[in-house]
Amino acid sequence: MPELPEVETIKRDLTKTILNKKIVAVCIRKPKVIKEPSIAKFKKSLIGESAKEVIRQGKLLIIKFRPDKFLAVHLRIAGWLIYGHKEERARVSFQFSNGKFLHYMDQRLLGELRLIKDWRSLNFVKNLGPEPFTLRPEQFVQIFKSRKTKIKALLLDQTLIAGLGNIYAQEALFLAKIDPRRPANSLSSQEAKLLGLKLTAVLREGIKYKGSSVDSYRDLNGDKGGMEERLKVYGRKGQPCLICKTPITKIQLAGRGTSFCSHCQK
Numbered sequence: 602m603p604e605l606p607e608v609e610t611i612k613r614d615l616t617k618t619i620l621n622k623k624i625v626a627v628c629i630r631k632p633k634v635i636k637e638p639s640i641a642k643f644k645k646s647l648i649g650e651s652a653k654e655v656i657r658q659g660k661l662l663i664i665k666f667r668p669d670k671f672l673a674v675h676l677r678i679a680g681w682l683i684y685g686h687k688e689e690r691a692r693v694s695f696q697f698s699n700g701k702f703l704h705y706m707d708q709r710l711l712g713e714l715r716l717i718k719d720w721r722s723l724n725f726v727k728n729l730g731p732e733p734f735t736l737r738p739e740q741f742v743q744i745f746k747s748r749k750t751k752i753k754a755l756l757l758d759q760t761l762i763a764g765l766g767n768i769y770a771q772e773a774l775f776l777a778k779i780d781p782r783r784p785a786n787s788l789s790s791q792e793a794k795l796l797g798l799k800l801t802a803v804l805r806e807g808i809k810y811k812g813s814s815v816d817s818y819r820d821l822n823g824d825k826g827g828m829e830e831r832l833k834v835y836g837r838k839g840q841p842c843l844i845c846k847t848p849i850t851k852i853q854l855a856g857r858g859t860s861f862c863s864h865c866q867k
């Protein structure tokens with residue numbers, strides 16, 4: 602599932618690639634992914650337009666065409682975007698006047714595209730918490746100390762902190778040496794601040810290496826991200842911890858696979 606670093610990578614690539622290119626055709630092969638408006642209106646409203654800005658909020662991608670015309674792209678589990686030649690597997694394709702295409706790919710068909718007047722009014726956006734980059738150390742302490750939820754599950758709650766998903770939450774907990782099963786309110790102030798620092802650090806590293814391609818995620822050119830091989834616990838069940846050599850443990854926590862080192866993470 603694309604998390605903040607993957608979506609930020611797509612945003613940066615789109616900004617370099619599609620701005621001011623005129624859309625001349627829209628091909629919708631799977632109407633299911635278009636949530637609003639109608640298919641006919643979606644097509645008609647986009648033909649002749651060109652993107653002016655690409656915005657990211659949490660894991661949501663927003664392409665601005667006019668002050669009152671935005672395409673919000675929620676990639677969800679397996680959505681991704683690719684720029685290039687004709688691609689029959691694409692769910693939705695936007696053709697530009699230079700003959701190239703922007704394709705929306707999504708094997709699971711769980712992603713959502715919305716052409717809307719104001720992306721900030723989407724309920725999903727209104728409920729988004731702040732991103733780790735914008736939080737001061739004391740704010741992490743405040744968020745954790747009043748909640749009994751297991752810390753790993755809390756980190757995935759987009760209404761409290763936006764942008765994290767299953768991969769980066771596990772990585773940050775490993776770096777902060779905190780057991781993912783601990784109730785959030787059991788963290789000391791020092792641990793909460795350290796976790797805040799590690800959350801920011803791991804997201805920045807993810808952005809630097811253009812994301813992790815553990816599943817279907819690819820960048821706009823169809824290339825894999827470089828973060829996958831840098832992950833320290835995610836996907837390393839049974840392999841030795843990079844610090845103490847204890848085999849990495851994998852459990853189910855709040856319905857999601859969670860890997861950690863039972864020796865280093867207390």
Ligand SMILES: [Zn+2]
Nearest residue numbers: 842845862865
């Ligand atoms: Zn260890």
